Amino acid sequence: MKKERATIHDISKALGIDSSTVSRALNDSPRVSQKTKGLIIKKAKELGYQRNSLASNLRTNKTHTIAVVIPRISRYFFSTVIAGIEETAHEAGYNVLICQSLDSIDREKKIMSTLISNRVDGIIISISMETTDYKHLEAYQSLEKPIIFFDRPCFLKNCSNITIDNVHASFMATEHLISQGCTRIAHLSGSQKIELYRQRQKGYMAALKKHNLEANAKHIFESGLSEEDGMASAKKILELKGIDGVVSANDTAAISAMKYFKTQGVKVPEDIAVVGFNNDPISAIIEPSLTTIHQPAFEIGKMASRTLLEQMTDNLKEQQISSTLLDSELIIRSSSQKK
Template sequence: MKNGKITIHDISKALGIDSSTVSRALNDSPRVSKKTKEIILNKAKEVGYQRNSLASNLRTNKTHTIAVVLPRVSRYFFATVIAGIEETAYEAGYNVIICQSLDNLNREKKIISTLISNRVDGIIMSISMETTNYEHLQAYKKLGKPIVFFDRPCSLNNCSNININNFQSSFNATKHLILKGCKHIAYFSGSLDIELYRQRKNGYIAALNEHNIKVNEHYIFESNLSEEDGIKSAKKILQLKSIDGLYSSNDTAAISAMQYLKSKNIRIPEDIAVVGFNNDPISAIIEPSLTTINQPAFKIGKIASNLLVDQIENKTTNIKEQSKLLNSELIIRNSSKKV
């Protein structure tokens, strides 16, 4: 016994079994027979042996910990992705650390620095709206450790991206409003420095072009898509007077805009039809219920986690080829059901 703690040598002495065999058994090595392993594990439990994870991590250069870095845990989409990640990571024997950037680049940089110091084995990440330079992420990649991106595509070399088809999703949302008779459709976008929102803007424009509707840049509002941003943008579209449709790149801004418009006696969908994005739970229960794009968030989390664990354990080389593009679903509700 060392410093009051039971060691593998104590178990070895008690059982008359070589300490290297005890160590292998405690690490579930196939080199130890099932019967011997059972004897050793029972003795370890009996004497109260606890594995020294730190020492093991130093020997193997692995912490069996992965980090998830995302804008906001409070968003339903991100919370659901986390659930998918944790389920898969837990089954693979990995602990999960959750970090939120709050869409702030400096905060994101500090998080990555901390994760480097704590030697996490891999990162699953949705970059902040301010992230256009990837130097802080390259510092982590130089350690030979993987990053899997989701939701917001990232062009960092030799990394996987798990996303939905944002262009097609946006095209479908805009086309739906056009088919409901809308000809002057406002679009609430996130930062167009982010590839995700450029893809959604392109989908919006493509739908307008297909139906010979002129693109009006004054109808495109760029923001962080917060509740406050939704209200500010709603005030602006009222000044335009001609708007008869609204497509928002998230439900948060769409719902706050709807609430403001209703307070100004704008009828939804009769005066302005609205489509959101994410299928937050509140979108089904507000009045009127919100037409929105549903993303397979739990599936995204599971795929991202599976890929990361595979890249950690198998040192995969064709990482970029493992990127996946998933389909979304337009859920039609009352906010766009014009008669």
Template sequence: MKKKTTIHDISRALKINSSTVSRALNNSPRVSQKTKDLIQKKAAELGYQKNILASNLRTNKTNTIGIIVPRISRNFFSSVISGIEETAYKAGYNVVIGQSLESFEREQQLVSTLLSNRVDGLLISVSMGTTNYDHLHNFKNNGGPIVFFDRPIVMGDTPNIGIDDFDASYKATEHLIKNGCKDIVHFSGFQKIELYKQRMQGYITALKNHNIPIREEYILESQLSEADGIELAKKVLSLPKVDGIYSSNDTAAISAIQFFKKEGLKIPDDIAIVGFNNDTISAVIEPGLTTVNQPDVEMGIIASSLLIELIKKTIESPAEHSKTLGTELIIRQSSQKRK
């Protein structure tokens, strides 16, 4: 196996001392640009590769950010990651991405792995199965800063970047009411997740404000997967009367639409449906799905920018830098009953 080129090889080839070579390769201002260009050219000719691991050990930094999301396949999370990655790249950081698949145990393992690999900070949207935050406290105490996004968590002075889930859900539910719906089912995520608590409260408050009774059997809780959407749709058909559905994500809403259509129901005339996330497919299915649009790329940009500042220790009182972003209800055919 060919021996790796070292700074000493470059030093011998140019008859320049190795400390000057090292400074030039690290872009030190103590070396003239002419000498830097000469050394860098020779380094490229000899196939020199900087020892990143050794450099990281010296500086105690890896210039790497860890990202954990529930599912990379979800359009929302892939868009958030796009915003994170672009921001990190411009700031000189690499990213390592893991998906929990809504499993607490998998999330714990991912956090442990990222800590072992000495990432400088963590961006995370916790899983639906997460029951405590011991693994996150451990990362913060022994690794680096954390920024939560999408799914807000109260954990000391740790910031959250998210949306007003209550307000978005209130408007989505009220939209169904204004389109003539009175018997509205809510597809909810697990209530131990604050995000889904807020979305349920928005749904309940909208019903109350329009004098529509709250019926527990009309609130259906699940992980909101594609398979869950079908099972929830089956439960809807067993209820006395349903003329509207507000789903806490598009995935469950879309699979429910497909199931209802196979059963001969007309959307929206028989059942009007509103989703959440504005997944790409929501605009192209038939009928188009009314949904809540979140600023996903913007969320990624803001979350990663904040984390990088926390890594650089330029910010005091991190939680004060939490942000709540705006949303928009995208109205399509799935919710507009014929008058």
């Protein structure tokens, strides 16, 4: 016969103490003396009492769970951000639920609906490539619960963004290629519907303008920046003839472009110099090693988590919602060093 779980009333009966006092003691109420708390906690352990967290959550309207929504957990950048989020959240006593949109707006909408149903206390999200309408995010906001955006900025009312200065980072990457003698530089860009990729393209264009180089729309290749997209863009780049540098908005497309160049007998960096973005671990071990922009992913995660915890604690309406820009770094390796 299955043994029933001990209840507050069992502890109350065993000690001859009112059940309301037992409940207060188990919730660490200051209204109960330390001596009485000690007796009650000891007896609770003896009886195998386990707190009903679901009932407690319903009373307090808190689940002590936050959610992280990312495009792809397989990407090193996102998995490192999650590590930073989880460390900070765990220290504060929160569980972390991880969801991936796979860069699909439909999947992202379903995830948000599920998170609303499960009453998570806050959400940290990097929106999908397809996200241009924010009604599914505003539905969560209407519950007066916070959303923090990271990596891909989203200027939704009363929401904070944790990211780097993408314009400056892309400017650095492009100017580096110019310093190596490149004069016809292509850009592998993400969707221009996404603010992140608009900013990275803006930095690329600004560097060309500063050095009086041609800004040609035919030199910009917009895609999902997957491995297949990088290969397809590389093929088009060679068809243009004369391109001597490539700035990619991520490492995945940059590396696959380099692989394609190799199959066509095009040398990197001698014929075409390449710079990526994200500093994925593989970028340091491929041949030639990839020059790239390093983002402080772990710190971005910790900052996002801390900001969310602050907003969950305070009254959202009374807070100053702001964006935080963390520093990035150009990591120079073999793929770009022509000189």
